[in-house]
Every structure is written in structure tokens, then in C-alpha cells.
Amino acid sequence: MTALLTEHPHLGVEPVLRELSVPSSTYYRWRRAEREPCERVRRDAELTEQIKEIHADSGGIYGSPRVHAVLKREGVHVGRTRVERLMREADLAGISPRRKGFTRRDPKATPAPDLVQRDFTASAPNRLWVTDLTMIATGEGPLWLSAIRDAFSRRVVAWDEVTPGVWTRGSCGE
Numbered sequence: 001m002t003a004l005l006t007e008h009p010h011l012g013v014e015p016v017l018r019e020l021s022v023p024s025s026t027y028y029r030w031r032r033a034e035r036e037p038c039e040r041v042r043r044d045a046e047l048t049e050q051i052k053e054i055h056a057d058s059g060g061i062y063g064s065p066r067v068h069a070v071l072k073r074e075g076v077h078v079g080r081t082r083v084e085r086l087m088r089e090a091d092l093a094g095i096s097p098r099r100k101g102f103t104r105r106d107p108k109a110t111p112a113p114d115l116v117q118r119d120f121t122a123s124a125p126n127r128l129w130v131t132d133l134t135m136i137a138t139g140e141g142p143l144w145l146s147a148i149r150d151a152f153s154r155r156v157v158a159w160d161e162v163t164p165g166v167w168t169r170g171s172c173g174e
Contacts, residue, residue, distance in 0.1 A: 127152060143162070
């Protein structure tokens with residue numbers, strides 16, 4: 001609406017509202033809300049700043065239950081779901097020790113292109129190779145293993161492993 005009026009100021013507000021069947025009181029109330037946010041919006045902004053401070057003080061570890069508990073201890077009366085919503089809108093999340101070890105895709109990362117269009121069949125040997133990287137926890141630290149397989153024969157063509165501080169290479173031909 002505002003973009004239309006900005007691009008075409010000669011149209012006027014009232015005729016555009018009449019054409020769109022929008023009451024003028026609704027439009028002017030919406031415009032006033034942009035300039036003067038309501039009490040809830042102002043309070044949400046204040047709470048978000050407090051939540052960001054608590055989250056930063058925790059080293060980015062506290063999630064909504066702990067942030068809510070800290071706010072409660074400080075005498076701030078706010079619901080747990082409101083804290084959850086404000087943290088989600090501020091893109092803040094806690095770290096849960098129960099989830100350690102699971103792979104989580106970064107939602108902001110762009111995925112690699114699918115060059116084979118999810119078709120992992122090959123008509124002959126050495127036409128399509130596929131690979132995967134796996135982390136294996138050991139007492140000495142993580143062991144990273146990568147294996148390359150021929151999609152036709154399903155045999156391992158080559159492999160590579162990385163241990164802390166040591167690089168080794170191998171293949172099926174050795």
C-alpha cells in the first residue's frame with residue numbers, strides 16, 4: 001500500500017483505499033502503529049534486550065528455560081512461551097548436552113549441488129563414484145574416515161583416514 005502511494009503520489013490515499021475496499025481508519029491506525037508502537041511491542045523490545053544480555057552472559061549456552069528462570073529471579077514477570085518466541089525471533093538458541101553427537105545442518109548454509117540428480121545407478125564401472133565422511137569417536141580423539149565407492153560394483157575404490165595429528169592414505173590396491 002505505502003509502496004503504491006510512494007510510487008504514485010498523484011493517486012491520493014482516499015481513492016486508493018476506496019478502490020481496495022479498505023476502511024480509512026484501518027489504514028491510519030496501521031500507519032500510527034508504525035510511528036508509535038503499542039505497549040506490547042515496546043515491552044517485547046525491552047525483554048529481547050534483557051534476553052540477549054542473559055544469553056550472552058551465559059556464553060550462548062542458556063536456552064529458554066534457563067533464561068526464563070533468570071528473568072524470574074530478577075523479578076521480571078513473563079511467560080515461558082513469550083521468552084521462547086522472543087528468543088526464536090532474535091535467532092538465539094541454547095546448547096543442550098543431550099543433543100551432543102548428532103549432525104545438524106546449518107539452516108543458513110547453501111547445500112552442495114546435486115550433480116547426479118539423486119540417481120546413484122551407473123551403467124558401467126568407473127562412471128560414478130560416491131563418497132561419505134564419517135567421524136568415529138576413539139579414546140585418542142576423533143577419527144575421520146572417508147570412503148569412495150564405485151556406484152556400479154559398490155566396491156570401495158579408495159579410503160582416507162585422519163587421526164589427531166596423523167595423516168594416512170590408503171586404497172584397496174595396497
